[in-house]
Amino acid sequence: MPNKFQYVLIPADSSLPVECKTGDGSGGxxxxxxxxxxxxxxxxxxxxxxxxxxxxxxxxxxxHAIAQQWRKHQKDQSINMTDDQILNYIQATQTNPSCEIxxxxxPTRGNDYNAVSMYVSDHSSESxxxxxxxxxxxxxxxxxxxxxxxxxxxxxxxxVFVGRCYDNEQDEDEGWKRLDFTHDDLASKSDWxxxxxxxxxxxxxxxxxxxxxxxxxxQMNMNSSKQNEELLGYKWDQTEEEVEIRFTVAADVKAxxxxxxxxxxxxxxxxxxxxxxxxxTGGAVVVDECTYTLQDDADNxxxxxxxxxxxxxxxxxxxxx
Numbered sequence: 001m002p003n004k005f006q007y008v009l010i011p012a013d014s015s016l017p018v019e020c021k022t023g024d025g026s027g028g029x030x031x032x033x034x035x036x037x038x039x040x041x042x043x044x045x046x047x048x049x050x051x052x053x054x055x056x057x058x059x060x061x062x063x064h065a066i067a068q069q070w071r072k073h074q075k076d077q078s079i080n081m082t083d084d085q086i087l088n089y090i091q092a093t094q095t096n097p098s099c100e101i102x103x104x105x106x107p108t109r110g111n112d113y114n115a116v117s118m119y120v121s122d123h124s125s126e127s128x129x130x131x132x133x134x135x136x137x138x139x140x141x142x143x144x145x146x147x148x149x150x151x152x153x154x155x156x157x158x159x160v161f162v163g164r165c166y167d168n169e170q171d172e173d174e175g176w177k178r179l180d181f182t183h184d185d186l187a188s189k190s191d192w193x194x195x196x197x198x199x200x201x202x203x204x205x206x207x208x209x210x211x212x213x214x215x216x217x218x219q220m221n222m223n224s225s226k227q228n229e230e231l232l233g234y235k236w237d238q239t240e241e242e243v244e245i246r247f248t249v250a251a252d253v254k255a256x257x258x259x260x261x262x263x264x265x266x267x268x269x270x271x272x273x274x275x276x277x278x279x280x281t282g283g284a285v286v287v288d289e290c291t292y293t294l295q296d297d298a299d300n301x302x303x304x305x306x307x308x309x310x311x312x313x314x315x316x317x318x319x320x321x
Contacts, residue, residue: 004022005023005034006022006181007021007163008162012130012131025177038099064083100119102120105201109200114165115164129158130157134162135156137186240310241310245269245306247276249271249294250302253304257272259271280320281319283310283312289309291307
């Protein structure tokens with residue numbers, strides 16, 4: 001039986017009503033219908049389809065020009081990448097639907113492991129319309145409003161989605177599942193908002209902005225980079241869309257010396273017969289979109305860079321284990 005759940009779309013235009021939507025939660029975290037709907041909505045809103053069409057119709061000369069322009073901005077990271085490798089990377093990361101996820105509440109024992117998240121367009125800073133209802137919801141949950149361009153008032157801009165889930169890694173039976181979030185939950189005096197502002201309620205303290213997934217990932221990457229290099233023999237970091245693993249290799253290593261096997265939830269990396277990494281990945285990947293490059297880093301050391309495209313936006317606890 002389908003596991004139906006409710007969530008809401010809050011238009012930035014206050015004259016428009018909040019839309020209550022129904023999704024199918026049977027896909028679980030790996031195929032979350034709310035995240036997919038939000039990404040598709042923002043993708044269409046930003047003209048994503050026309051960008052993909054333009055990309056697909058680009059001539060070889062136009063694609064070469066795109067690769068050259070990318071090289072100018074990336075320099076040492078792309079100097080040894082072929083045009084095809086650069087274009088595949090751009091297509092995988094810049095012409096696919098995406099969105100920013102902001103945690104209104106994080107799952108805690110105090111809120112029965114209920115997490116409420118706001119889904120915002122990656123291009124929300126380009127919107128001229130401040131979303132008053134979404135901004136107020138952020139404040140109600142104890143968070144400070146995010147600052148934007150100097151010509152704008154702090155707050156949330158553009159349309160947003162809001163949904164709820166149960167997220168408890170210690171619960172082996174259910175672990176993660178979608179729960180209802182309705183129009184009534186937007187009321188400032190809702191029980192969940194009262195809990196969010198209480199001790200261990202999962203909301204903010206008024207001293208900081210709501211945690212975004214990308215911000216959390218940036219902090220995790222900074223904290224773990226040195227440990228990864230020393231203990232694992234490689235460096236890695238992640239965004240919402242991808243995981244990048246970097247190995248220092250011998251100066252004479254060529255593409256013919258590299259053997260990489262991408263699988264749905266595992267990875268094997270060998271160079272000249274030596275295994276550099278092998279095991280389960282921290283999450284599922286889109287096998288056909290994964291790739292690798294050989295390049296020289298800023299210290300002129302040879303580097304093998306493996307790029308894994310995530311199947312979902314979940315935070316990975318490790319790269320390969």
